[in-house]
Amino acid sequence: MRQTVTIPPAEIDRQLALCDQIHTLLEDRPGQKLAFVDTYGCQQNEADSERLRGYLARMGYAFSDTEEGADLVLLNTCAVREHAEQRVFGNVGALSHTKRRHPGQIICVCGCMARQEHVVERLKKSFPYVDLVFGPQLLWQFPELLLKKMTEGKRVFAAGDEIGTVAEGIPTVRQNRLKGWVSIMYGCNNFCTYCIVPYVRGRERSRQPQEILDEVRSLVDAGYKDITLLGQNVNSYGKDLDLGVDFAWLLEQVNAIPGEFLIRFMTSHPKDAGPRLFDAMAACEKVAPVLHLPFQSGSSRVLKAMNRGYTREHYLELIAQLRQRIPNIVLTSDVIVGFPGETQEEFEETLSLIEAVRYDALFTFIFSPRRGTPAAKLPDPMPKEQKSANFQRLLRRQNEISGEKHQAYIGKDGLLTARTDGGRLIHLKADPSCIGTWQQAKITGASTWALFGELA
Ligand code: SAM
Ligand code: SF4
Numbered sequence: 001m002r003q004t005v006t007i008p009p010a011e012i013d014r015q016l017a018l019c020d021q022i023h024t025l026l027e028d029r030p031g032q033k034l035a036f037v038d039t040y041g042c043q044q045n046e047a048d049s050e051r052l053r054g055y056l057a058r059m060g061y062a063f064s065d066t067e068e069g070a071d072l073v074l075l076n077t078c079a080v081r082e083h084a085e086q087r088v089f090g091n092v093g094a095l096s097h098t099k100r101r102h103p104g105q106i107i108c109v110c111g112c113m114a115r116q117e118h119v120v121e122r123l124k125k126s127f128p129y130v131d132l133v134f135g136p137q138l139l140w141q142f143p144e145l146l147l148k149k150m151t152e153g154k155r156v157f158a159a160g161d162e163i164g165t166v167a168e169g170i171p172t173v174r175q176n177r178l179k180g181w182v183s184i185m186y187g188c189n190n191f192c193t194y195c196i197v198p199y200v201r202g203r204e205r206s207r208q209p210q211e212i213l214d215e216v217r218s219l220v221d222a223g224y225k226d227i228t229l230l231g232q233n234v235n236s237y238g239k240d241l242d243l244g245v246d247f248a249w250l251l252e253q254v255n256a257i258p259g260e261f262l263i264r265f266m267t268s269h270p271k272d273a274g275p276r277l278f279d280a281m282a283a284c285e286k287v288a289p290v291l292h293l294p295f296q297s298g299s300s301r302v303l304k305a306m307n308r309g310y311t312r313e314h315y316l317e318l319i320a321q322l323r324q325r326i327p328n329i330v331l332t333s334d335v336i337v338g339f340p341g342e343t344q345e346e347f348e349e350t351l352s353l354i355e356a357v358r359y360d361a362l363f364t365f366i367f368s369p370r371r372g373t374p375a376a377k378l379p380d381p382m383p384k385e386q387k388s389a390n391f392q393r394l395l396r397r398q399n400e401i402s403g404e405k406h407q408a409y410i411g412k413d414g415l416l417t418a419r420t421d422g423g424r425l426i427h428l429k430a431d432p433s434c435i436g437t438w439q440q441a442k443i444t445g446a447s448t449w450a451l452f453g454e455l456a
């Protein structure tokens with residue numbers, strides 16, 4: 001049953017009117033008001049920050065790239081690993097000094113960390129100068145929460161629930177004029193045992209196809225060349241909509257939008273990806289020949305403990321089906337080293353999987369226990385040093401593979417911007433007038449990290 005709460009358009013109009021009210025309040029104070037938005041974590045957060053900036057612009061703020069001297073600082077946080085959280089707490093700590101030098105400064109913390117009770121408690125107790133804290137499900141209400149802080153003077157803490165909302169009509173200020181993020185859905189239902197995302201982002205909910213298509217159309221009209229469709233598991237797009245639509249259908253619809261642009265998407269979950277998606281990718285000429293398909297572990301036993309819903313064999317079968325249809329596919333993936341209980345033999349299975357698949361690039365993580373997730377309670381006997389050594393071995397081997405794969409580009413022509421159509425970074429000899437256009441290029445060199453080339 002569909003539980004998504006769609007925010008009525010009149011509510012967003014009300015938020016926009018509150019932006020105008022804040023605008024009037026700010027006009028009473030001298031000088032241009034500056035806001036600094038600091039984004040952590042994934043592209044979903046980048047996309048959310050663009051909407052937060054949209055609201056801020058409507059309130060009359062201009063943007064600064066530093067917290068020093070900013071009238072408003074907004075930290076859009078990530079909770080996916082311990083390291084991300086520590087960085088945020090470190091930076092919130094440092095803000096006590098900037099605020100002392102600029103006493104009127106308003107400090108806001110939002111995003112995935114702000115949806116966790118223990119984080120909110122810590123912010124309440126140990127960081128008394130943080131003014132406003134709100135979870136990702138309440139992004140649409142930012143103007144109202146900020147105005148409350150501004151007019152009542154008290155600190156504001158708001159979390160939102162797990163069902164989650166879909167809100168349309170929030171303005172955006174985008175960071176890039178060529179590459180546009182488009183969220184097609186929010187939240188996650190998969191509950192991989194290591195992952196905090198479903199707890200902080202709420203249940204899976206899809207945007208209406210018409211809203212997505214209108215947004216892509218307006219980006220293409222504005223000259224965007226590279227559109228990335230975003231969701232934690234884009235392959236379950238539409239399941240909650242009762243419209244009989246799915247992600248492959250959506251790709252076809254986006255592909256049919258007139259204009260010269262590339263379509264990318266992330267993230268795909270192997271349990272929901274398959275021939276229907278691969279066929280659509282092959283058939284849609286605007287869809288870049290690139291797929292990010294996280295495997296997380298090469299061991300079927302560990303995958304089961306992770307609640308991933310597929311085996312090593314099924315994953316490898318998917319890769320074979322994909323390569324059969326799109327032989328030049330650029331493949332990237334995520335992998336976790338040191339999941340609780342992972343044995344040395346099971347780690348070797350992860351190594352053998354990357355050997356078998358030969359990814360173009362791999363995002364490697366050491367397991368980080370997240371409070372409230374099942375995996376955080378599992379016995380974890382492997383010493384840190386051994387996990388770290390395994391991690392380094394995996395990284396070294398992948399770097400060699402990426403380097404070897406890049407060598408294979410030498411002498412080949414491709415359709416290039418500063419990235420190839422497959423998303424590989426290329427250092428290209430070309431005039432700046434080429435920015436934002438597609439050019440044929442000759443690849444003349446390659447390193448582990450990038451390709452080198454010139455206009456053909
Ligand atoms: N929804 C996507 C998926 O299923 O692949 C991405 C989710 S997460 C934002 C990005 C990556 O972070 C995951 O693919 C996983 O490799 C990693 N990750 C998530 N939780 C983690 C944890 N507790 N420790 C280490 N890595 C983690
Ligand atoms: Fe996390 Fe798994 Fe959902 Fe990805 S699919 S966001 S890894 S729970």
Ligand code: F3S
Pocket residue numbers: 040041042043044045077078079080111112196197200201
């Ligand atoms: Fe982090 Fe939240 Fe994204 S936890 S990775 S910002 S969904």
